Amino acid sequence: MADATVADATVAMRLPAWVDPALVHARLFARRPHVFWLDSGPDAAHGWTYVGAGSEEPDADAVRSVALGGAASGDRDAGPFSGGWVGWIPYEDGAAAAGAAVAEGGRIPAARWIRAEEWLAFDHARRAVWAVARAERVDDLAAAAAACTDGTEQEPAEPVAERTASARHAPGEYAELIESCRAAIREGDAYQLCLTTRFAVPGAHDPATVFARLRAAHPAPYGALIRSGDAALASASPESFLRVRDGIVSTSPIKGTRRRGATDAEDARLVADLLSDPKELAENVMIVDLMRNDLSRVCRPGSVAVERLFEVQTHPAVHQLVSVVTGALEPAITFGELMDAAFPAGSMTGAPKLAAMNLLNGFEGAARGVYSGCFGWVGDDGALDLGMVIRSIVFDAGGASVGAGGGITWRSVARAEVAEVALKARGPLAALGARLPDDWRQVGVG
Numbered sequence: 116m117a118d119a120t121v122a123d124a125t126v127a128m129r130l131p132a133w134v135d136p137a138l139v140h141a142r143l144f145a146r147r148p149h150v151f152w153l154d155s156g157p158d159a160a161h162g163w164t165y166v167g168a169g170s171e172e173p174d175a176d177a178v179r180s181v182a183l184g185g186a187a188s189g190d191r192d193a194g195p196f197s198g199g200w201v202g203w204i205p206y207e208d209g210a211a212a213a214g215a216a217v218a219e220g221g222r223i224p225a226a227r228w229i230r231a232e233e234w235l236a237f238d239h240a241r242r243a244v245w246a247v248a249r250a251e252r253v254d255d256l257a258a259a260a261a262a263c264t265d266g267t268e269q270e271p272a273e274p275v276a277e278r279t280a281s282a283r284h285a286p287g288e289y290a291e292l293i294e295s296c297r298a299a300i301r302e303g304d305a306y307q308l309c310l311t312t313r314f315a316v317p318g319a320h321d322p323a324t325v326f327a328r329l330r331a332a333h334p335a336p337y338g339a340l341i342r343s344g345d346a347a348l349a350s351a352s353p354e355s356f357l358r359v360r361d362g363i364v365s366t367s368p369i370k371g372t373r374r375r376g377a378t379d380a381e382d383a384r385l386v387a388d389l390l391s392d393p394k395e396l397a398e399n400v401m402i403v404d405l406m407r408n409d410l411s412r413v414c415r416p417g418s419v420a421v422e423r424l425f426e427v428q429t430h431p432a433v434h435q436l437v438s439v440v441t442g443a444l445e446p447a448i449t450f451g452e453l454m455d456a457a458f459p460a461g462s463m464t465g466a467p468k469l470a471a472m473n474l475l476n477g478f479e480g481a482a483r484g485v486y487s488g489c490f491g492w493v494g495d496d497g498a499l500d501l502g503m504v505i506r507s508i509v510f511d512a513g514g515a516s517v518g519a520g521g522g523i524t525w526r527s528v529a530r531a532e533v534a535e536v537a538l539k540a541r542g543p544l545a546a547l548g549a550r551l552p553d554d555w556r557q558v559g560v561g
Contacts, residue, residue: 279550393526
C-alpha cells in the first residue's frame with residue numbers, strides 16, 4: 116500500500132480498494148469506548164465519511180481555543196478532516212453563554228469531544244479510502260480495513276413498533292404553546308419562535324443498530340453515530356450549521372418543511388406550495404437575517420453575503436427550504452469566539468435570538484439538551500464542519516429521546532404545526548422500534 120502522506124502526527128495511507136463504511140465500523144471500531152461515524156449516506160456520490168475512534172477530551176478549552184482564521188486548509192488527499200476532535204455541544208451551553216435563562220438538564224448528556232486518534236476517510240466522489248493513524252499504527256489499520264471485503268454489513272430489519280413513546284406535551288398542549296408564541300409575537304416580543312418538544316423511549320437500546328435503521332430509511336448529509344461512554348447520538352440531520360474552509364464560514368439554515376407526495380405530481384405540488392407560502396418564506400428570511408447578523412460579529416466588514424435563498428432540498432420523508440449565508444472570518448478568530456457569536460443556531464431559536472431563547476425556556480418548561488445543539492468535527496488546522504442536531508436520537512443510561520419542533524410566526528396554523536412535529540419525529544422513533552403516542556398519531560402523519 117503506497118501513497119503515504121504525513122499530516123502533523125498522523126500518516127494517511129490509501130487502501131487498494133473501496134470498503135464498506137458500515138463493515139469497517141462494525142469490525143474495527145464498534146466495541147471501542149469513544150467512537151465516531153460521520154456519514155454522508157450509504158449511496159452518497161460525493162462528500163466524505165469518517166469512521167474512527169479516539170479518547171475523551173477532558174479540556175473543552177482545548178477545542179474552543181482553536182484558531183479558525185489561520186493557515187488555509189487546502190485540498191488533502193485524505194479529506195478536509197486531518198486531525199482534531201469529533202463531538203457535540205448541547206443547546207443549553209450556547210443559550211446560557213448568550214445570557215438566556217435555561218432549564219436544568221437533569222441526566223441529559225453534557226458536551227462531549229473525542230480526540231480523534233485513528234480513522235478511515237471515505238471519499239465518495241473518487242471511491243477512495245484512506246487509513247489515518249500514527250506512523251507506527253497506520254500499516255496495521257490499513258491492513259485491517261482492507262480485509263473488510265468479505266460481504267457487507269447487513270441492514271437490520273425494520274423493527275416492529277412494539278413500544279409507544281411518551282411525549283413531553285400532548286398535541287393539544289403543544290397547540291396551546293403555539294398560541295402563546297403567537298401572542299408574544301403579537302405583543303412585539305419576538306418575530307419568530309422555534310418551539311420544540313420531546314418524545315422519550317425508555318429502556319435499553321443499541322445505538323449502532325438504531326443508527327443502521329435510521330441510515331437505511333433516512334440517509335442524510337449529516338448522518339452520524341457518535342458514542343462516548345454511556346452517551347450516544349444517532350443523526351439523520353439534513354442541516355449544516357457551520358462550515359469553515361480556508362477562513363470562509365458558511366451556514367445553511369433550514370426553515371420550511373413539506374412532506375413527500377405519494378406521486379410525482381403530488382410531490383411537485385407540495386414543492387410549489389412550499390415555495391409560495393408567505394409564512395414559510397418569511398420564516399426563512401428572518402433566520403437568514405439573524406444568521407447574517409451573527410456572522411457579522413466575527414467576519415470582515417462587507418464580507419457576509421447570502422449565497423443562496425429559498426432553495427428546496429428533497430429528502431426521503433420531507434422537502435426543506437434552505438438558504439446559505441457566508442462570510443470571511445476575521446484573522447485569528449477562535450472556535451470559541453465563533454460559537455459565542457452564532458450558537459445556538461438561529462434556526463432553532465428565533466428572532467430576536469436572546470428574547471426568543473428566554474421566551475422558549477418559559478414555554479417549553481424543560482431542557483432541550485443535545486437536541487437542537489450541534490455536532491461534527493473541529494480540525495487542528497482551523498477547518499470545521501458542524502451539523503444541527505435535528506432528526507436525531509440521543510441515548511443515555513436511562514433510554515433514548517427524540518426532539519422535534521418548528522418555527523412559529525404570526526401566520527402559523529396550530530394544526531399544521533402540530534402535524535409537522537409528528538412528521539419530523541416519526542422516522543427517528545421508528546428506528547427505535549417505537550411509535551408516536553396515540554394522540555400524536557391522530558394528527559394525520561403518525
